[in-house]
Amino acid sequence: MIKRRTNVEILALGFAIVILVGTFLLLLPISSNHTDFLDALFTATSATCVTGLVVYDTATHWTLFGQIVILILIQIGGLGFITIGVFLATYLKKKISLRQRGLIEESVSSLKLAGGVKLVKHIIKGTFLFEGIGAVILSLVFIEDFGLLKGIYLGIFHSVSAFCNAGFDLLGIIEPYGSLTPYASNIVVNITIMILIIIGGLGFVVWQDLYEKKLHFRNYLLQTKIVLITSFIFIFGGAFLFYIFEYQHALASLSSEEAILASFFQSITCRTAGFNTIDVSHLKPATSLLMMLMMFVGGSPGSTAGGIKTTTFAVLIIFVYSTMTNKSEANAFNRRFDSKTIKKACSVFLINFIFIIISSFIIFNDQPHLPMQDTFFEIFSALGTVGISTGITRVLSMTSKITIILLMYCGRVGSLTLALSLSKKKKISNCKNPVEKISIG
Template identity: 45%
Template structure:
């Protein structure tokens, strides 16, 4: 708690805003994780993990991505794996959530500054009910993770035996709910050996979806219990998530149906499960039930689109977010129809939200292309589609790869680490910076048209 107080005092001393506090907090957490993973006791061979590799792993865990340069199961000891799991948990919920929770446990009052930082961390619009939201977020998270851990522990008992199955269940439940994609199956295999196992696939995918739609949606569903009374945000997130998951499942099943490297050799039931799981995981999860490198180019391209879109705002997912994607599609449709207002489900979308959606998307695309360009220089000989897949995966905090991650150059590892950090903090921070920049200009210049298109 003393460290938390010192952190807030430092924040007040240098007068940084909540968005900057959020970014700085993630950096501090990454640094602590890096130092812990470099300890000899964190690795099984008792050798120091290099600083670059430790930084990459810590960044991937804190930013709930799942890209790894070393195999988690064979490289890290129980201590190292628990460090990763804690980094995933804190990174997924937000370090401010845990700081405020400790303060509440010690009976401390949460002031305006603390509430503003909760608002920033959980991507909320209003300051109202922030402390209640923190309590709900933590309680709900532990309840869902515990449920997932129990189901997975029972299923894996015949495979790993007790108590190993309990540990496997807890680790993968935390990783799945927080959309991290870290696994301890060994040899970079993820859950490919369970592609036809309905219990494993449906449990993990359910954890991914619930963690990825956002706490605001979950709270709205619990409170209102009627589809008609749900907030527009909740309706859009649920609808777009459903459409993307079903559409992607159908496309993956069609594109990979006869591919011997993925679905080709599987019976129909397992084909459907494999296609469904791969449709869900690019929405920022990172687990693999299929070998991504063996997929058709069309499926890899579809996966990149899904990774870029991501999940819901205010949850553990990354990407530009499904609501941003929906607003852009609606805005384009409005322009094509020659209308002035963007309307959906009997509601009008404010123009500032439309500008913000386009700003986030263009900013994100620019960052992806910039990092991609630099990687074409540092990672010579690597095909462009492999590099692009890696960059989008890092930006979307997904963790899927075509096998490039362990072979990245030191510079490449730093760039992908930076991409993961930007993907976790950047779009969110930009969104709030734009949201708070609503002061009207004192002077308006003369209007003049330019040619577009």
């Protein structure tokens, strides 16, 4: 008898299949002059898991075909293959089963089963609308520097990469591995990329809530309120601390306006997007630690972003605060978190923390010469599907590359899948074990 796979298993397996198909496409001679299997797998995983870590400069190593493969993997990874599949099915007038609706619910982190197909349609339309607007704006800038066709292509590529929080860029034709540093002072490019990252990282459920309720904050879902407030705190708080830490260091050569712009850009992009407008390999330890924290938190549920998510972080902070103040329940905006939500938040946090510990042991043992700060930065970047690197990605050994590949995959589907598996009881029993107290703290 064939075992019926759960929804979370289908999601995990689906991403693995997309990665493998992308790997074999990148291995084709038409994709590059030569790429070995591990590097092709690394690139396909990074693109599908919308991370942005690269072993080769995307612009100079991959051909046009290879770049398009990467772009398609980014789009599939950002939206989710379930979302795209359901949209195509509805377009072809196919009936969506109850099981498929359940897959939609878990794929986009919807709060309810009803309305999933409608949400998918809004996701697809909204995605192409925002990506299209971003592509037009960016193209106007790139056309001036690269000509009509090249400029339009670069505009489309970077718009999709930014919205999907992927961090892949094609500006290596100016400065290999330089990301957006050539446009560090360009306000149009910076603001466009930042807005696309923010919109892509808010979450599809938040989109729909904002669309339906406009600017009526009091009527928003609890998730929407938490996402907006937490994102606001991280964006502005991160930018402020980044500026304070680096205004006499990495930002010293920039004017006040450019330094503020760069601070906001790094605050937004290090949450999950992976672009950078300054060299992150020369940041102060305090700044690196700040960025690691922001990469660990990441974006919001059901979005193109990675990390433990803003809601997880907020629930844990509120829960700890309620415990410290001796409150019996964790509340926010006159609403109470149920025990299942708190357990899931704790599970996601702990699982990701365990991933970091295990992967750090593996990489440090395999390559003890790597700087500790850079190695942890790489680990947090991979697990948070961020993609910012201090430059050590290209010198990783085979074992370290495999470790980073697994981290990127787990960052995209792993912690969520494990948390969902833990939160679903395989067997319901009315019997409970007797309680016995232990000392904590």
